[in-house]
Amino acid sequence: MTRTRRWLPWMVIAAGIVLAVAIAGGGGNDTGRSYDPTSTSTGGTKALVDSLRALDVDVTVDDSAPTPRTTALLVLVDGMSDAQRRAISAWTDAGGTLVVADPDSPLNPFRAARPSILGAVQRDLDRHCDVAALRQVGHVVVPAANLLRVRPPATGCFTSGADAWLVTQPEGRGTLVVLGDAGPFTNESLGDADNGLLAVTLLAPTPSARVQVLPLPVPGGGHKTLGDLVSPNIKLALVQLAIAFVLYALWRSRRLGRPVLEPKPVQIAGSELVAAVGRLLQRGHARGRAVEVLRDGARRAIAQRLGLPPDASVRTVADAAAARTTRSADDIAAALAGPEPADDRALVAAAQEAEALIREVRDAV
Amino acid sequence: MAAVAAIVVLLSPVAAGWTILVVELVLLGVAVGDAFSAPAPGRVDVERELPGVLPLDGEGEVAWRVRNPSTRRLTVWIADELAPSLHPTTRRARLSLPANGRVTATTGLRPSRRGRFTPTELTVRVEGPLGLGARQRRRQLPGVLRVYPPFKSRQEAELRIDRARILEVGLRSARGQGGGTEFDALREYGVDDESRRIDWAATARTTKVIVRTYRAERNQTVLLLLDAGRTMAGQVDGVPRLDHALDAVMMLTAVATRLGDRAGLVAFDESVRAVVGPGHARGQLGRVTEAMYTLEPRLVESNYRGAFTHTLARFRRRALLVLLTDLSEAPVEESLLPALPLVARDHLAVIAGIRDPQVDEWAAAVPANAGEAYRTAAAIEALEARRRTVARLRGLGATVIDAPPGRLAPQLADAYLHLKATGRL
Numbered sequence: 001m002t003r004t005r006r007w008l009p010w011m012v013i014a015a016g017i018v019l020a021v022a023i024a025g026g027g028g029n030d031t032g033r034s035y036d037p038t039s040t041s042t043g044g045t046k047a048l049v050d051s052l053r054a055l056d057v058d059v060t061v062d063d064s065a066p067t068p069r070t071t072a073l074l075v076l077v078d079g080m081s082d083a084q085r086r087a088i089s090a091w092t093d094a095g096g097t098l099v100v101a102d103p104d105s106p107l108n109p110f111r112a113a114r115p116s117i118l119g120a121v122q123r124d125l126d127r128h129c130d131v132a133a134l135r136q137v138g139h140v141v142v143p144a145a146n147l148l149r150v151r152p153p154a155t156g157c158f159t160s161g162a163d164a165w166l167v168t169q170p171e172g173r174g175t176l177v178v179l180g181d182a183g184p185f186t187n188e189s190l191g192d193a194d195n196g197l198l199a200v201t202l203l204a205p206t207p208s209a210r211v212q213v214l215p216l217p218v219p220g221g222g223h224k225t226l227g228d229l230v231s232p233n234i235k236l237a238l239v240q241l242a243i244a245f246v247l248y249a250l251w252r253s254r255r256l257g258r259p260v261l262e263p264k265p266v267q268i269a270g271s272e273l274v275a276a277v278g279r280l281l282q283r284g285h286a287r288g289r290a291v292e293v294l295r296d297g298a299r300r301a302i303a304q305r306l307g308l309p310p311d312a313s314v315r316t317v318a319d320a321a322a323a324r325t326t327r328s329a330d331d332i333a334a335a336l337a338g339p340e341p342a343d344d345r346a347l348v349a350a351a352q353e354a355e356a357l358i359r360e361v362r363d364a365v
Numbered sequence: 366m367a368a369v370a371a372i373v374v375l376l377s378p379v380a381a382g383w384t385i386l387v388v389e390l391v392l393l394g395v396a397v398g399d400a401f402s403a404p405a406p407g408r409v410d411v412e413r414e415l416p417g418v419l420p421l422d423g424e425g426e427v428a429w430r431v432r433n434p435s436t437r438r439l440t441v442w443i444a445d446e447l448a449p450s451l452h453p454t455t456r457r458a459r460l461s462l463p464a465n466g467r468v469t470a471t472t473g474l475r476p477s478r479r480g481r482f483t484p485t486e487l488t489v490r491v492e493g494p495l496g497l498g499a500r501q502r503r504r505q506l507p508g509v510l511r512v513y514p515p516f517k518s519r520q521e522a523e524l525r526i527d528r529a530r531i532l533e534v535g536l537r538s539a540r541g542q543g544g545g546t547e548f549d550a551l552r553e554y555g556v557d558d559e560s561r562r563i564d565w566a567a568t569a570r571t572t573k574v575i576v577r578t579y580r581a582e583r584n585q586t587v588l589l590l591l592d593a594g595r596t597m598a599g600q601v602d603g604v605p606r607l608d609h610a611l612d613a614v615m616m617l618t619a620v621a622t623r624l625g626d627r628a629g630l631v632a633f634d635e636s637v638r639a640v641v642g643p644g645h646a647r648g649q650l651g652r653v654t655e656a657m658y659t660l661e662p663r664l665v666e667s668n669y670r671g672a673f674t675h676t677l678a679r680f681r682r683r684a685l686l687v688l689l690t691d692l693s694e695a696p697v698e699e700s701l702l703p704a705l706p707l708v709a710r711d712h713l714a715v716i717a718g719i720r721d722p723q724v725d726e727w728a729a730a731v732p733a734n735a736g737e738a739y740r741t742a743a744a745i746e747a748l749e750a751r752r753r754t755v756a757r758l759r760g761l762g763a764t765v766i767d768a769p770p771g772r773l774a775p776q777l778a779d780a781y782l783h784l785k786a787t788g789r790l
Contacts, residue, residue, distance in 0.1 A: 237375035240385055244371060247392075254501065256457055257444025257488040265478065265661060270599030270606060270691075271723040274747045278740030290742035297728070297745035344735035351738045355731045 035076040035101070035182045037061045037213045042188035045076060045213075048199055051190070052211055057204040059211045065091070071209045072097040072202070076182045078105030079217020093172030099202050101182035103146055108178045110154065113147040113163035124193065125165055129157035137201055140165070141192035146180035166198075177202055287347045288340040298354035299336050302361045321357070324364040332357060400498025406489040407502055408434045409441055413487060415508045416474070421515045425474045427453065429487075433462035442490040442499075443470075450478035451510070474510075479608075481659050482510040513658045514608060518616040518774035525778050526623045549578045586643045586684035587621040587628045587781065588676060588712075589614045589653075593660050594634040594667030596691035599721075602770045606719045607662045609770045610689040613717060615654060616774040617687060617781060622649045624785075629680065632657055633672035635665040643680065667696065670704035677707065685713045685784060687777065692718035692767055694750040697758070705761050713789060714763040717777050722769045724748060 034043035038061065052059045063080075065087040066073050073088060073096060080088070085107055092098040100107050123145040127137055140158055147163035150156035156164025165180040184195040203211045227235070269275075281290050303312045306320045314337045315329075322329035335357050341347040373388060410432035416425035427447065433439045439462040447456040451474050458470040476482075485508070490501040516522075551567050554574035567575035591614055597607040614630065621628040622645045629643035630653045639656040641649075667690065676686070686708050690701070701716075708714055727744035730737065755765045764784070768776045 233375050236382070236385055237371045240371035240388065243385070243389060256442055256490055256501070257446065258486065258503075260446050260448050260456075262448040262450060262478075263661075265605065266598040266664065268599055269723070270601045270719075270721045271727070272599070274721075274724050274727065274743050275740060277746070278736070278743035281743060282736060282739040286739075290739050293742040293746050293749075294738070297749070300749075344738070348732055348735055348738045351732045351741060 033216055033219075035186065036216050037076065038215070040187065042186065044187050045182065045185050045190075047187040047190050048185050048196075049213060051196060052200065052204055055200065055204060056207055057209055057211055059213060061213045061215050063214050066096060066212050068094065069210050070096060070212045071206075072099060072204065072211045074203060074211065074213045075100045075102055075105060075107065076185075076214065077216050078102045078107065080214070082106075089171070092174040092176060095173040097175045097177065097202070098171070099177045099179065101179040101185065103148065103178070103180055107176075108148075109176075110148040110151060110167050110178055112180075113149050123160065125158035125160060127157050128159045129155055129164075129166075131155055131157055131168060133205060134166075134198070134201060137194045137198045139193050140184050140195050140198050141189060142180065143183040143186075143189055144181050146183075148178060148180055282344075287344065291338075291341055291347055291350050294351045294354050295336050295338075298358050301358050302336075305358075305361050305365050321361050325360050327357075327360070395495070396493075396498040398498070399493030399495040400500055401493075403491045403493040403498070403500050404435045404439070405502070406491050406500055407504070409439075409489055409491060410434065411443060411487060411489055411504060411506065413445065413484070413506050413508055415484070415510045417509075418511045418513060419474065419476055420513050421476055421479045423476070423515070425476075426471050427474060428469055428471045429458060429460075430467060430469045431460050431462060432467040433465055436464050437494070438463055440492040440496065442488075442492070444488040444490075445472075446484040446486045447472075447474070448478075448482055448484075451476045451482060451512075476512040479512045479514050479658055480661070482512065484508050484510070511655075511658060513654050514611040514615065516615045516619075517612050517771075518778075519619070521775045522616045522619045522778065525620050525775070525782060529620075529624055529782055551575050552578055584645070585626045585785070586680065586682050587617065587626055588643065588680060588684045588686050589617060589628065589630050590672055590676060590686060590688040591630060591632040591639075591657065591660070592634070592667045592669075592672075592688065592690035593632055593638060593662050594690075594696075595662065595664045596667070596693050596696055598662035598664060599691070601719050601721045601723070604770070605662055606691055607660065609719045609773055610717075611657055611660075613689055613774040613777050614657065615650065616778055618650050618653045620778045621781065622646075626785075628653065630656055631672060631676050632660055633667065633675070634663045635668045635671075637672060637675045640675075640679070643684070667700065669701045670707065673704050673707045677711075683712055685715060685781065687715045687717060687781075689717050692716070692720075692751055692754050692758075692765075694754045697754045702757060702761065705758070705763060709762045713784060715766065715777070715780055715784075716758055716763050717766040717768070717773060719773055720751075720767050720769045725769075 032039060032041045032043070036044045036046070037049050038044070038046055040046050049059050049061060063084075065084065068091075070091070073091070075088075075098070078085075078100070088098060088107065098107070102108070103110075103112050123142050124139055125142055125145075126139045127134060134157055142158065142165050145160070145165070147160055147165055148156070148167045150159075150162065150164050150167055154167045154169035156167045158165040166177065168175060168177045170176075183189055184192070185199055190196050190199065203209065280286075299312075299314060299317050300310050302308075302321055303310055303317050306317070306324065308317060308320060312320075314333055318329040318333035318336060321327070321332050325332075335350075335353045338350065341350050410430075412430040414428040414430070416427070419425040427445065429443055429445065431441055431443065433441075441460045441462055442457065443460065444457045445453075447453040454473040456472065458472065460468045460470055462468050485505060487504045487506045488501060489504055490499050492499045551564055552575065554563060554576045558576045562576040562578075564575050564577045591607075591610055593607055597610065598605055600606075601609060618628040618630075625645060627643035627645045628649055630639065630641040631637060632639040638660065641653050641656045644652070669688075669690075688701075690697075705714065724744045724747055727740055728748050730741055732738035732741050751767065755767055758765045764780055766773065766776050766780055
């Protein structure tokens with residue numbers, strides 16, 4: 001029960017993720033992306049394409065370069081390469097009508113008007129211009145109200161103050177029309193006010209028109225870098241954050257009081273010399289000298305314990321020790337004066353034997 | 366604040382590089398203005414109070430007294446030049462001073478190194494009213510803190526002083542073991558008195574049996590020769606041999622002076638580094654401590670002959686010469702043994718060395734591998750060499766004490782008391 005309760009939140013989260021993936025991933029070919037000319041979602045623009053086709057206009061949705069027979073080209077979202085743009089500009093100069101609905105497109109020569117809080121609300125814009133081709137269009141509903149700065153010799157229509165949502169100017173023998181955004185052409189807004197009429201007027205003023213709509217760039221495709229996609233304000237804010245970090249580092253780097261230095265006393269163990277001598281004996285494989293010292297030390301320790309002079313011979317010490325312990329004199333003499341050990345293992349055994357003998361005598365006396 | 370400015374930049378309707386420049390200039394202006402609206406650090410009165418003297422591993426406190434010269438509340442940071450080995454709780458403090466007010470901050474000290482510490486520089490930082498800018502300046506505030514060696518054997522010393530005094534009182538009433546040789550007084554015979562102490566002349570003059578009483582001689586000289594050469598730098602029980610020797614010097618000085626003798630000090634390495642003439646005043650222990658608390662072992666060969674010559678030239682009176690050194694075979698053979706006859710002829714020489722318990726432990730260990738077996742052999746060899754050295758020194762008439770840390774000072778004091786009681790001084 002407890003285990004089930006413990007896992008329940010995770011199971012709910014996992015189920016939520018699966019559901020979200022199913023919803024987001026479902027829907028067949030409808031990508032649901034804004035301004036997608038193949039999307040039937042509210043933000044898509046498939047209704048525009050279908051409406052034009054319903055009017056017997058030849059509409060193609062592809063990203064190939066426009067042919068001379070193409071009369072109008074609609075750029076909803078610019079994900080093109082510079083080469084593609086050059087081809088489109090050349091086509092426009094040759095007499096085509098280029099409608100750019102992406103204000104961030106390099107094909108747009110007009111700067112975006114300063115956004116305002118009011119820009120976030122829907123706007124109903126009147127034409128306010130005398131462009132002959134647009135005389136039929138009275139007003140449009142522009143949901144995002146992204147306006148452009150009008151710069152002579154361009155003409156601005158559907159204006160708000162000095163700024164306009166639609167700006168047009170001749171390009172060679174063709175016409176460039178830049179829109180503040182493609183919002184009025186979405187499935188949701190195409191039926192509002194004269195939005196549909198504007199689309200038809202711009203793209204297919206005659207039934208013989210051939211319209212090409214550029215599909216949306218493939219997600220992850222395109223030629224924009226991450227830097228291009230980040231808003232300038234965010235970039236500057238990041239720069240400001242970097243400056244803030246540098247300032248913080250500088251502020252923190254100013255030390256309050258200099259480091260205090262003091263002489264360090266000598267740090268060496270008094271027993272280091274003994275340890276070093278031991279290492280030298282081992283490195284020099286001085287087993288003979290080592291075992292001699294160990295046995296001689298044991299002989300002296302036993303002699304002292306038994307009340308013998310320190311320089312008493314091995315035989316004397318062995319005899320005296322044998323009298324006090326269960327070991328034989330020969331056995332003790334062998335432990336105190338045996339042959340040189342053949343290897344380090346034998347040295348350790350000899351040292352242990354000598355130490356055991358000392359302890360045995362100590363316990364016995 | 367600079368980070369908050371990022372939000373300003375983010376929301377700015379103009380996304381141009383110069384907006385950042387404007388923001389930075391505004392920030393800079395505010396910070397500089399804030400800093401200069403704070404009073405100059407030189408105007409802030411700061412005083413430091415050091416404890417003066419602290420024992421090693423003792424605890425003390427440093428106090429900083431700061432006065433606000435301005436008429437508004439002030440935030441002041443201070444940083445003192447307290448050495449790391451003083452182990453201050455903190456060497457920096459943030460003080461919030463009321464207008465024209467005075468605030469005292471303290472920090473604890475627990476020195477782990479003896480010596481003379483001279484904190485001089487004190488950094489003062491005064492924050493602006495907004496806390497965005499600050500002004501900082503270093504002030505010269507010289508101070509001295511002495512960290513004395515710990516007198517670890519103090520209790521042992523008191524014990525021996527009390528015991529010696531009781532013994533002396535006992536000597537007056539009944540002859541005990543040993544005893545002094547200086548005539549003290551005549552008194553009536555008691556049952557515990559030795560018959561050889563009867564003063565027959567005095568007895569003849571009265572109708573009672575009179576005995577002579579003696580007391581230990583006073584005003585004798587104990588000269589402590591402290592070796593501060595390279596062999597005293599090695600650490601035993603985590604402390605340099607020299608520090609163990611300092612403890613022994615302090616104990617012997619305390620015992621000797623309290624029992625009426627005169628104690629003095631000669632510290633040396635390749636040359637004489639400190640001298641305190643023999644004295645028995647109450648402050649003699651303080652003088653000796655003051656002379657040696659800054660001593661650090663120097664990595665040079667000790668010049669025993671030079672130290673003995675200097676001592677003999679300055680102090681001619683017969684004395685108990687106590688040499689505190691290391692009993693390593695090589696320096697003793699090469700330098701001490703040839704020089705010892707200089708002092709052994711006219712003075713009573715005691716040589717004290719600090720025995721390393723680590724070496725004793727290695728020598729007695731049962732080796733479990735080859736490395737330990739070789740080390741055990743080296744330890745046994747070193748101890749044997751030490752034994753030979755001690756025997757040679759004793760052969761030249763010196764009393765030798767070879768004791769581990771903690772036992773050196775008491776054994777040295779016991780040796781002094783024994784020599785004194787047996788009248789060898």
